[in-house]
Amino acid sequence: MIEICEQVERHIRSMGCEPAFPCNVSINHVAAHYTSFIGDRSTVPPRSLVKIDVGAHVDGFIADVASTVALSEDYEPFVRAAEKALETAINSIRPGIKMSTLGSLIERTIKSLGFKPIRNLSGHMLKQYTLHGEKSVPNVAVDSRAFMEAYEVYAIEPFVTNGLGVVTDSPEVYIFRYLSPKKAMKADREILAAIQHRFKGLPFCDRWVSDLIPQDTLSKLLELSRGSSLYGYHVLVEKGKGIVAQAEHTVIVLEDGVEVTTSFQ
Numbered sequence: 001m002i003e004i005c006e007q008v009e010r011h012i013r014s015m016g017c018e019p020a021f022p023c024n025v026s027i028n029h030v031a032a033h034y035t036s037f038i039g040d041r042s043t044v045p046p047r048s049l050v051k052i053d054v055g056a057h058v059d060g061f062i063a064d065v066a067s068t069v070a071l072s073e074d075y076e077p078f079v080r081a082a083e084k085a086l087e088t089a090i091n092s093i094r095p096g097i098k099m100s101t102l103g104s105l106i107e108r109t110i111k112s113l114g115f116k117p118i119r120n121l122s123g124h125m126l127k128q129y130t131l132h133g134e135k136s137v138p139n140v141a142v143d144s145r146a147f148m149e150a151y152e153v154y155a156i157e158p159f160v161t162n163g164l165g166v167v168t169d170s171p172e173v174y175i176f177r178y179l180s181p182k183k184a185m186k187a188d189r190e191i192l193a194a195i196q197h198r199f200k201g202l203p204f205c206d207r208w209v210s211d212l213i214p215q216d217t218l219s220k221l222l223e224l225s226r227g228s229s230l231y232g233y234h235v236l237v238e239k240g241k242g243i244v245a246q247a248e249h250t251v252i253v254l255e256d257g258v259e260v261t262t263s264f265q
Contacts, residue, residue, distance in 0.1 A: 001025045001044060002036035004052070006207070012056045020055030020062045021131060021203040022175055027051075031118060031159060031167045031236045031244045035205050037174050037218050047072035049079075051246045060129035060200060064155040065262035066248035078160050078245035081113040085158035086247040089123075089137070093251060093258045095150040103138030106158050110139075116165035118244065121236070123156040126250065129200045152253045153261075163242015169234035176221050177203045177231040184229045191220075192229055203233065 008023040022035035027048050036042065044050055053066035070076045088109045089102050110117045117139040125133025135146050139158050148154070159167075178201055181192040194212050195204070206217040213220045225232035238244050251258040 001042045002040045004044075005036045008052070008054055012054070015056075017056040017058050020057040020064065022205040022208070024053035024066075024175075025050065026053070026244070026246075028243055029163070029238045029241045030170075031121065031161075031238055031246070033175055033233045033235045034172070035174050036207070038206050038210060044071070047074075049075040049243055049245060051244070053246065053248065055131070057129075057202070060202075062126045062128075062131060062153075063250045063261050064126065064131070064157075064248060065250060066157060066246045068245040068247065070245075075243065075245070077113070078115065078162075078243060079247075081110055081115045082158050082160040082245040082247035084113065085109040085117070085139075085160065086156060086249060089156050089158065090249060090251060090258060090260060093148060093154075093156075093253060095148060095253055095255060097148050098144065099135065099137055099146045099148070100142050100144045102156075103144075104141040106138075107140045110158065110160050115160045115162060116242075118159035118161055118167055118238070119165055121157070121159045121167055123154055123158075123248075126153040126155055129202060131202060148253050150253055150255050153250065154253070155248055155250050157246060157248035160245045161238050161240075161242040163238040163240035163244070165242075166239045167236040167244075168239045170237050172235040173222060173225065173232035174218070174235065175203050175205050175233040176225060177201065177233070179229055179231050181229055183227050184224065188224060188229065192224070195230075 005023040050069045055064045119140040123137030125135040224230045
């Protein structure tokens, strides 16, 4: 799995961008936020369902995309359901559309194919150096007055499961984001300043700061997160241990529709 993460991140850099967050490789009932740490020996299991979630940015302007690979034909319906829900949502986006309408469309599409949406995961607005803006795109019907406006940018990402339709935090944390140096010890403030300068608030992992923290890198990041200097993203797992699939694209809302910035076409 570390080979996947590092190859993806190298490719992003080779194209003149920077990773907007560490490459996520989430297997089976893991929904999000798993990235390989220094020395990770995890491998992709045979006949598993693998989600790859990738972000790239140029000067803080972000593209966020995810795809699911079924290594067993038994899981192909999960992939089709997630992709169909994403397609339905994108085809419906226009200025003025309510988030509640999009959530309802995504939920109905997923349920019509025999699965459940994950209700406590959502798409999100993207802004410069901000991965999760103030507006969210739900994957279920919600009571919300929020709506999309022209020239806003969103990551749309339905999650599909055969479990309970809810994710919960696992104890594992491998991805971090800068918060504040206020409660940090004086000796750590130089490290935090370097992290803030390098990532400008975007998420990162221990593999990216081993030059700043050469020894026990992950342990030090966990310590800083416990002290509220960093935010730690817990690995998210489906509460009922259901299998999870994901599909995601980034879109710019135009006056007459959308532009999909992460499309291969």
